Amino acid sequence: MASCRALSANVRLLAISSFTRLLPRVPLNSRFVAVENAFNSLRLNPNSGEFRGTRTKSSMAETMTPKSRGKVNVFDSEDDLSASLAKYTADLSNRISQERDSFTVVLSGGSLVKSLRKIVEQPYIDSVDWSKWRVFWVDERVVPKDHPESNYLLAFTEFLSKIPIPAGNVYTINDALSAEGAADDYETCLKHLVKSKVIDRSESSGFPKFDLMLMGMGPDGHIASLFPGHPLLQEDETWVSFIKDSPKPPPERISFTLPVINSSANIAFVVTGAGKATAVRRALTDSADSDLLPVQLVAPEGELVWFLDKGAASKL
Numbered sequence: 001m002a003s004c005r006a007l008s009a010n011v012r013l014l015a016i017s018s019f020t021r022l023l024p025r026v027p028l029n030s031r032f033v034a035v036e037n038a039f040n041s042l043r044l045n046p047n048s049g050e051f052r053g054t055r056t057k058s059s060m061a062e063t064m065t066p067k068s069r070g071k072v073n074v075f076d077s078e079d080d081l082s083a084s085l086a087k088y089t090a091d092l093s094n095r096i097s098q099e100r101d102s103f104t105v106v107l108s109g110g111s112l113v114k115s116l117r118k119i120v121e122q123p124y125i126d127s128v129d130w131s132k133w134r135v136f137w138v139d140e141r142v143v144p145k146d147h148p149e150s151n152y153l154l155a156f157t158e159f160l161s162k163i164p165i166p167a168g169n170v171y172t173i174n175d176a177l178s179a180e181g182a183a184d185d186y187e188t189c190l191k192h193l194v195k196s197k198v199i200d201r202s203e204s205s206g207f208p209k210f211d212l213m214l215m216g217m218g219p220d221g222h223i224a225s226l227f228p229g230h231p232l233l234q235e236d237e238t239w240v241s242f243i244k245d246s247p248k249p250p251p252e253r254i255s256f257t258l259p260v261i262n263s264s265a266n267i268a269f270v271v272t273g274a275g276k277a278t279a280v281r282r283a284l285t286d287s288a289d290s291d292l293l294p295v296q297l298v299a300p301e302g303e304l305v306w307f308l309d310k311g312a313a314s315k316l
């Protein structure tokens, strides 16, 4: 088997282990529930695809869209968003940790990581059973682990270094390999962990089924390292693939494929800033476009939840 080494304690920074069918979009229908406890109470009109809302005084709006679109939470401030994300993640962790020996969490890079900051504070830092966490990356840049562009380095600095997670439960790419080799190596590692039942397998798709994916989205609607119009979006067999022509630097990356993402038990999209409002709107409203953004292709087996700030929700 290819290397699947565990992180050695202190040098979590440098050691490490090594680390798809497109689901059709579920058509928009009228079965949605709007929960109005809210700053902006958003309602999706199933015919027009338009959101309509009213303003109230509290700091969050929560809306149920059709299942394929998920539940949408809009926050007054990024601080409120971070607090709610921490509670959501801790609640899920507590529930799953009581049922199973492992809680499998997949991180993206980018702005998501900063939004995780409140889960490393009280009460969660003490209440979460971090020993159950197994951490993976939905995508990684093929750079050394101490490189400023490394998704691992960002997560280590902002999050992993602040929690008492066993070093061996953090699964990063083997940065000594080429992009192709690192993707292969990570997939082999995942297969081993599915076989040993650390990671669930989806009964319907056969792909690994992670408990939680915490993901960001780029202004162009990219998720993980799946970019608009890129052939990697069509990948329907491999679990982890690679690209060498990423439109966003650095060019070489590895990424979970869409079938793996869509087999998840839970996905949380965390999106902030007005620069992403157009992509958010496209993701949450119906579209006649034939060129769907990568984010529009996400339809997990389980639950999809959106954490948006006012800027990201400004075009809904």
Ligand SMILES: O=C1O[C@H](COP(=O)(O)O)[C@@H](O)[C@H](O)[C@H]1O
Binding pocket: 108, 109, 110, 111, 112, 139, 140, 141, 151, 215, 216, 217, 218, 219, 222, 223, 224, 225, 248
């Ligand atoms: O390059 C990447 O970008 C996306 C989005 O990042 P953000 O900073 O705009 O939130 C990120 O989700 C992905 O993991 C990363 O590799």
